[in-house]
Amino acid sequence: MPSGSVSIIRFAARLMGGAALSTIVLAAAPVLAQSAASVVTGRVTQADNGALLSGATVTIVETGDSSVTDDQGRYRFGAVPAGGYTVRVDYIGLPSRTVRVDTAAGDIITQDVELGEAGGDVIMVMGQRAAQAKALSEQRSADNTRNVVSADQAGRFPDFNAAEALRRVPGVSVQREVDAGEGRYISIRGLDSGLNNTKINGMNAAQPEKENRRVPLDMIQTSALASITVHKTLLPDQDADGIGGAVVLETATAFDYRKRVIDLTVAGYYHDLANELQPQLQATVATRFGADDRFGILVSGAWSKRKTKGFVFYQDEDYLSYSEDDPSSGVTPLQYHLTEYENERETISANVALNWAATDTTQFTFKGSFNRLFDKELSRALYFEGGTDEYDDDGQLILTEPGTANIFNQYEETELTQQAYVLSGKTQTGAFTFDYGIGYSTAKREEPFDNEVAFTKELESNLFDYDVSGRFPVPNLSAADRAAIADPDGYELGYNDIDIDTSKEQRYAANLDIVYEPASSWLRSIKAGVKFERAKRTLNEGNVMELSGPLTLDRFGTGRLVDTGVVGAPYAPYLSLDIANVKDWRNYAQGLIDANPDDFVNEYVEDGAIPLDEDSYTSREDSYSGYVMGKASWGDVELIGGLRIDHTRVTADVYEAIALEDADPVFDRVKGKANYTSVLPRLQLNYRASQNFVVRGAFYTSIARPEPLYIAGATEIEEEDGEVDVTVGNPGLKPAYAYNFDLSVERYFGSIGLISGGVFYKKIDRFIFSGTAPETEGDRERFENDPRLAGKVIDDVITYTNGKSAEIYGIELNVVRQFPRLPGALGGLGVYANATFQHSKADTGIDGVARGDFFNAPEKIVTAALTYQKYGIESTLAYSWRDRQAVRFSSYNTRIVEEPYGSLDGQIRYAITPKLKAFVNAVDILNNGKDPIVDERYGAGSRYLEGATYTGRTITFGINASF
Structure with a gap:
């Protein structure tokens, strides 16, 4: 086997081995702590129309732990100690809401939350305001600095394509x-x-x-x-x-x-x-x-x-x-x-x-x-x-x-064609x-x-x-x-x-x-x-x-x-x-x-070719990457x-x-090779x-x-x-x-x-x-x-x-x-x-x-x-x-x-x-x-x-x- 292929395999093995080791270490966390914990999950929706709200911030008040709803409005806490908690949900454009959750060891608690009141909200309606609320909620709850253009917002701009x-x-x-x-x-x-x-x-x-x-x-x-x-x-x-x-x-x-x-x-x-x-x-x-x-x-x-x-x-x-x-x-x-x-x-x-x-x-x-x-x-x-x-x-x-x-x-x-399948x-x-x-x-x-x-x-x-x-x-x-x-x-x-x-x-x-x-x-x-x-x-x-x-x-x-x-x-x-x-x-x-x-002559053609x-x-x-973050x-x-x-x-x-x-003129096929490694804190x-x-x-x-x-x-x-x-x-x-x-x-x-x-x-x-x-x-x-x-x-x-x-x-x-x-x-x-x-x-x-x-x-x-x-x-x-x-x-x-x-x-x-x-x-x-x-x-x-x-x-x- 070529030495380059061996190097690739070794590097990939190191990455996979590192991930496997991380998994083993994580799995080795105290079993008692796991058995004493519970899972709290649910979905956040808008009361007025049932729309799923992504980017909502869900916080357990007593612990300070927080989660952010995904594209389907879902949130999840995977390790909540047994006890009683107050869960607060925040979303821009709608009033916050708190609910009470009681957990026991090993429970899986599902707590859905509706924000707003049916027919009673002035700010949150479908359209560009809803799009802005969604975008800003996701930006606010994000771990990093980002800007979001939501579906309604993009579709309602007078723009033909993603670049426009x-x-x-900003920027x-x-x-x-x-x-x-x-x-x-x-x-x-x-x-x-x-x-x-x-x-x-x-x-x-x-x-x-x-x-x-x-x-x-x-x-x-x-x-x-x-x-x-x-x-x-x-x-x-x-x-x-x-x-x-x-x-x-x-x-x-x-x-x-x-x-x-x-x-x-x-x-x-x-x-x-x-x-x-x-x-x-x-x-x-x-x-x-x-x-x-x-x-x-x-x-x-x-x-x-x-x-x-x-x-x-x-x-x-x-x-x-x-x-x-x-x-x-x-x-x-x-x-x-x-x-x-x-x-x-x-x-x-x-x-x-x-x-x-x-x-x-x-x-x-x-x-x-x-x-x-x-x-x-x-x-x-x-x-x-x-x-x-x-x-x-x-x-x-x-x-x-x-x-x-x-x-x-x-x-x-x-x-031009562009395809992606995931x-x-x-x-x-x-x-x-x-x-x-x-x-x-x-x-x-x-x-x-x-x-x-x-x-x-x-x-x-x-x-x-x-x-x-x-x-x-x-x-x-x-x-x-x-x-x-x-x-x-x-x-x-x-x-x-x-x-x-x-x-x-x-x-x-x-x-x-x-x-x-x-x-x-x-x-x-x-x-x-x-x-x-x-x-x-x-x-x-x-x-x-x-x-x-x-x-x-x-x-x-x-x-x-x-x-x-x-x-x-x-x-x-x-x-x-x-x-x-x-x-x-x-x-x-x-x-x-x-x-x-x-x-008349075609100057590009030589001997008919x-x-x-x-x-x-x-x-x-080929790129091989691995990371660890906390x-x-x-x-x-x-x-x-x-x-x-x-x-x-x-x-x-x-x-x-x-x-x-x-x-x-002579044209010969030749091969070129290169490799480099980057360490990125x-x-x-x-x-x-x-x-x-x-x-x-x-x-x-x-x-x-x-x-x-x-x-x-x-x-x-x-x-x-x-x-x-x-x-x-x-x-x-x-x-x-x-x-x-x-x-x-x-x-x-x-x-x-x-x-x-x-x-x-x-x-x-x-x-x-x-x-x-x-x-x-x-x-x-x-x-x-x-x-x-x-x-x-x-x-x-x-x-x-x-x-x-x-x-x-x-x-x-x-x-x-x-x-x-x-x-x-x-x-x-x-x-x-x-x-x-x-x-x-x-x-x-x-x-x-x-x-x-x-x-x-x-x-x-x-x-x-x-x-x-x-x-x-x-x-x-x-x-x-x-x-x-x-x-x-x-x-x-x-x-x-x-x-x-x-x-x-x-x-x-x-x-x-x-x-x-x-x-x-x-x-x-x-x-x-x-x-x-x-x-x-x-x-x-x-x-x-x-x-x-x-x-x-x-x-x-x-x-x-x-x-």
Whole structure:
């Protein structure tokens, strides 16, 4: 057996042995103490409608021991000494209630509790107030710092997907997709989305992206979710990764409801620039059945189609300086694009949940989640390209070469799928609780069509002279240039390309957690667990078509004119291509090759075969983790702490690509390996001065794993002018390691309210920007002694290394208030607002890059909303704003900066009957299409445009019926 496999088995054995030992030690607690203890359990519901209340705090007054109700409203005390006790139940928005419980040795006491009075409560009703009460109750009772968006709250926000819903959470900002304009990724406290840990129903979500660890949340519709939780601090029983935080998406089960549920929503989607109405459907059915309702099934689904239209103006290559490597001489774009896009998206979400209460103490749950986003995008562009990117002998940009105008169209189809299937169980016996489960998650990104076709024409101007005084860069064109651009005659085939890309990740996981509740005056629980997870990633890239030959635009065919004046851009209408031929470019081009093989050639094909792409790879990442943690309480003080150990092993099959001047390119499969172990202490201290006043402090450590390609990436050996350059992966690369500190103060109000403030600080060692790793000199001796390179001059040998350090610190403020005591109609008013102010600096270790802001880390994020709920009306008017943020590096190590952006969104819902409601949602109400939703600049506040996206407002309206 290979030594690596032996090491894995030994490590796993140690983890399992540690958990087994913990179990034995816990089980060896005094038997007499166990026999003298009893179990107190029950369910908390709302009297008015029987709704199960999760997040309620249940306290035994005499001992101070407390429990929190789960999604099914259940609470449990596993080791209560015999005697008489007062049990108090607290839930935000409802008056507290106390009940008397008498226990005897070995008893199992069931005590259900109803809160409120049927028909007598003013505050707690179904709708957004109920959602806020649930969210705040869960936050208040939690062991760590977290923010919760409940099912009703998410569904009633005018948001299309999980990313958009989360932008209302303190400390969360959204990174929008450039073309469609929808939120795709989220940043928590200024850290890249790839530094978050994202789970679906407790299973780490597989990532479909090619070369990063980001999970796109725009494919997950909010209607498919029961709750979204953002964990700002991590406990030992949470995964090792998550420097930014942990995002947990949960779908519902039938056991979450007291009654049968049938819910149906029919809606229409309208985007004002696309000017077309599209359908949306959502449905949920849930019921319990069997003897004593021990079985449950829930099925939900959502389907929507959305058409959007907009414009993107951007420069597609790095800026050039007029004097070589001296940007102070001024810069100019090599290419500048004017682009109209039409985007059609179809989203499907389907969820199933099966429950089985096998006994009174054992329950099994299966959850399956399927999400699919199918995106079709057509772009019609005109782009200008400067005459050359070469410099003369004096280091000055050559300005004597004529530039070109290029009519460029692209048709792309992308399919993203995300699936998660989890089987979990819970068994409670005496003072012990066993949680166990297995899970599978897979994600895939397929691009079956990515057709790019451009026709080009030479102009008089060099196209390096732009007027950048306004919002839109304007090339200075002669009258002859403008006439040439508008005339289809003279355009010849220029750039064209068809790529086929497929990336896929599969994750498998198994876990066992054991909780022991001793009959102790201060030690509330001891918890231990182990987990195994395997992630397999595959990237297949293929270059299918690059046609060369004498094809003219007149022969290919033109499409309609594109007018950018719709969004106020000062450009003349320009030509576009025949869209049918762009969509069918592969067959069209192959037909030319078949009919005229002497004139037309597919440059990608060699000897009738499509060449390999060295970026393709497969990797496997195995992680073995174990932890021990305890929870203690002394009066108003809670202490939760412990240690987590995580061991990761990475193997990858990649290409070694050798391109020497005197030989044909060679591609060989090679293997790369790496492993590392992380020790993660974590500590959380809570001071509960009263039921509604909590002070939290936390110290925890976390990691961010490097990309597999950095560790075991392709070896690229390339010769140019007799010199060989080598790039190779680094098996010694380590994960980034973060020290995190958090302090917050929270004051809750029974009228569904909260005022809180907190500070946070993160110090990150071995920091690596997502998608960018520092480079260093690799093992030269290895390649100097390579017989294949004998007699060659080895120039640069480059590998990846860890960066240096980074830090981020900030403050979060949050307020939520309802005003039910105001007279008359004013009693329906409510507000919520939050603001985050943060500062970040990173020393990437990349030569020439000064310390600067993290990517996607705005210094200020603000949300303010006015809500109303009364007389059958529910409404929200919310404004969200974020400051400018750096998004990536550009030429001369300049950061591309996205300018500030704000959005006003609204929602109103009216109950026609208690079971039938009409609603209207509006997103970006103030956006008339003439202000960019994405405005990226070459440096903060720069007049040089990197890219800007213009789109319009969207409106969704429909009917919701429940039975």
